[in-house]
Amino acid sequence: MSAFLMPTLGADMEAGTLVEWLKKPGESVKRGDVVAVVETQKGAIEVEVFEDGILDQLLVEPGVKVPVGTPLALIRKPGETPGALPVGPAQQAVAPIPRPVPTPAPVARAPEPPAGPRLRLSPAAAARAASLGIDPRGLHGTGPGGAITLHDVDASRLPKPAPHERPAPSMSPALAMRSAIGAAMARSKREIPHYYLGTTIDMAPAVAWLEDCNRDRPVTARLLMSVLLLKAVGCALKEMPEFNGYWVDGAFKPGAGINVGWAISLRAGGLVAPAIHNVDAKSIDELMEALRDVVKRARSGGLRSSELSDGTLTVTSLGDQGAAAVYGIIYPPQVALVGFGKLVQRPWVVDGRLVVRPVMEATLAADHRASDGHRGGLFLAAIARRLEEPRTL
Amino acid sequence: MSEDKNKAAIIDALLSVAPEVDPSTLDPNRDLREQCDLDSMDFLNFVIALHQALGVNIPEADYPELATFERALRYLNRHLDGSRSGLAP
Numbered sequence: 001m002s003a004f005l006m007p008t009l010g011a012d013m014e015a016g017t018l019v020e021w022l023k024k025p026g027e028s029v030k031r032g033d034v035v036a037v038v039e040t041q042k043g044a045i046e047v048e049v050f051e052d053g054i055l056d057q058l059l060v061e062p063g064v065k066v067p068v069g070t071p072l073a074l075i076r077k078p079g080e081t082p083g084a085l086p087v088g089p090a091q092q093a094v095a096p097i098p099r100p101v102p103t104p105a106p107v108a109r110a111p112e113p114p115a116g117p118r119l120r121l122s123p124a125a126a127a128r129a130a131s132l133g134i135d136p137r138g139l140h141g142t143g144p145g146g147a148i149t150l151h152d153v154d155a156s157r158l159p160k161p162a163p164h165e166r167p168a169p170s171m172s173p174a175l176a177m178r179s180a181i182g183a184a185m186a187r188s189k190r191e192i193p194h195y196y197l198g199t200t201i202d203m204a205p206a207v208a209w210l211e212d213c214n215r216d217r218p219v220t221a222r223l224l225m226s227v228l229l230l231k232a233v234g235c236a237l238k239e240m241p242e243f244n245g246y247w248v249d250g251a252f253k254p255g256a257g258i259n260v261g262w263a264i265s266l267r268a269g270g271l272v273a274p275a276i277h278n279v280d281a282k283s284i285d286e287l288m289e290a291l292r293d294v295v296k297r298a299r300s301g302g303l304r305s306s307e308l309s310d311g312t313l314t315v316t317s318l319g320d321q322g323a324a325a326v327y328g329i330i331y332p333p334q335v336a337l338v339g340f341g342k343l344v345q346r347p348w349v350v351d352g353r354l355v356v357r358p359v360m361e362a363t364l365a366a367d368h369r370a371s372d373g374h375r376g377g378l379f380l381a382a383i384a385r386r387l388e389e390p391r392t393l
Numbered sequence: 394m395s396e397d398k399n400k401a402a403i404i405d406a407l408l409s410v411a412p413e414v415d416p417s418t419l420d421p422n423r424d425l426r427e428q429c430d431l432d433s434m435d436f437l438n439f440v441i442a443l444h445q446a447l448g449v450n451i452p453e454a455d456y457p458e459l460a461t462f463e464r465a466l467r468y469l470n471r472h473l474d475g476s477r478s479g480l481a482p
Contacts, residue, residue, distance in 0.1 A: 211453065214453045215452065215453065215454075218444075218450055219437075219440050219441050219444045219450055219451065220441055220444070222437060222453065224433050224434060224437060225433065226433060226434070265432070267411065267412070267413060267430070268413075291434070292434070295434050319432050319433055320426065320432065320433060321426065321427060321430065321432065
C-alpha cells in the first residue's frame with residue numbers, strides 16, 4: 001500500500017484545490033492515468049498517478065485545498081488486502097498549510113497595553129495556556145485592562161497569516177495567475193545567477209525547408225516553424241545534457257528525459273509553460289501534433305500535472321508579433337531558458353556577398369552555477385547549427 | 394449570397410481562435426494578426442477553420458492575401474465563385 005501524494009506542479013505552485021475525483025476506490029490505475037482534477041492559480045490541472053495499482057482509498061474530498069506533498073489517496077498492489085487505515089477528516093490534509101502560527105513568539109507582537117511587571121490573565125486562561133504549553137506572555141489580551149482571557153488563549157492557536165502574507169480576500173483567476181508567475185520569477189531572479197548570450201541565426205534554409213514541406217500538404221497537416229525550433233533545442237540538449245535538468249540542493253541533477261517546456265501565452269492574460277516529453281525522440285510530425293494538443297489544452301484548461309512538473313528546459317518564442325530578441329527569466333529549478341525572437345529580413349553576408357536573409361535572434365539565459373559562458377555559447381551554436389541544416393532535425 | 398457566407402465564415406473562424414474579439418469593432422483594413430493578437434498557431438487554426446467551413450484549401454503562398462478582413466473576403470469571393478480556382482479542397 002502506498003500513498004499517492006499531491007505532486008509538485010512547478011516552481012510557482014504550492015497548493016491546489018481538489019475539484020473532483022475521476023476514479024473511484026476499487027478501480028485499477030496505470031502509471032500516467034489521470035485520477036483527479038485540481039484547480040490551481042494556473043487553471044485546472046489533471047493530476048496523474050505515478051504507479052500501477054488499485055485505488056484503495058480517497059483521502060481528500062473535493063473542495064479541499066491541498067499543498068504539494070499531501071497524501072491524496074492510497075494505492076494498493078494487486079493481491080494486497082484492501083486497507084483498513086482510518087480515514088482522517090479532510091481537515092487533516094489541510095493541516096500542513098505553511099502559514100506561520102504566532103504561538104509564543106514575544107518578538108512577533110507586543111501585548112497592548114505593554115504588560116506591566118505582573119502579567120494580567122484570568123485563572124481559566126492561565127490553566128488553558130499551561131495545558132496547551134503556550135507562553136501567555138506573547139498573547140494579546142482583550143479583557144479589562146488588557147488582561148488575557150480564556151478566549152484570547154484559544155484564539156492564539158488559530159493560524160493567522162503574518163501581515164505581509166495576508167492573501168487578497170478572493171483572488172480573481174487572473175490575479176492568482178499573475179501572483180503565481182510573479183512568485184516564481186521573483187524566486188528565480190533572487191536565487192539564480194543568470195548570464196545571457198545571444199546569436200543571430202540565418203533562417204533561410206529552415207524557411208525554405210518548411211515552405212517545400214507545407215506546399216504539398218493539406219492545411220490540416222502543415223507544420224509551424226515552432227516545431228523546428230523545438231526539435232533543434234531537443235537535439236542540442238541531447239548533445240549537451242548539462243543544460244537539461246535541475247539545480248537542486250547545490251548540485252545539477254540531469255533530467256530523466258528531454259522534456260522541453262513551451263511557453264504559451266493565454267488569451268485572458270498569463271503564461272504557462274507545459275513540457276512536451278521526449279522531444280528528441282519525436283519526429284517533426286509527432287512534435288507538431290504534440291504542440292497543437294498542448295496549446296489547445298493550455299488554453300482550455302486541460303493540462304496534466306506531469307506537463308507542469310517534468311520540464312527540463314523551457315523555450316519561449318515571441319514569434320511574429322513579438323520582439324526581435326527575448327532575454328528571459330529561467331523557470332526554477334531548471335538551469336536554462338532558450339528564447340527566439342521575430343523572423344526578420346536583414347542584410348547578410350554569404351560567400352563574401354551582401355544578400356537579404358530571413359534571420360532570427362536566439363538567446364540563452366543560463367544558471368551560472370550550472371554552466372559557464374563558454375559551454376552556453378556552444379549550446380546556442382548547436383541550436384543554430386541544427387536550424388541552419390533543417391534536414392538534420 | 395456567397396459573399397455573406399464567406400463573411401460569416403471568416404468571422405466564425407476568427408472567433409474560434411480569438412473568442413473575445415467583438416466582430417462589430419473589427420477594422421476591415423487593419424492586419425488581422427495584429428488586431429486580434431494571433432500567433433502562428435492561431436493563424437494556422439484560422440485557416441483550417443476556413444477550410445472546414447468552406448471546403449477551400451488555401452496554400453501557404455496565399456496567406457498574405459488573408460492579411461486583413463477586407464482582403465480575405467475578396468480572396469474568398471474570388472476563389473469560391475464558380476469554384477474554378479484550382480484550389481481543390
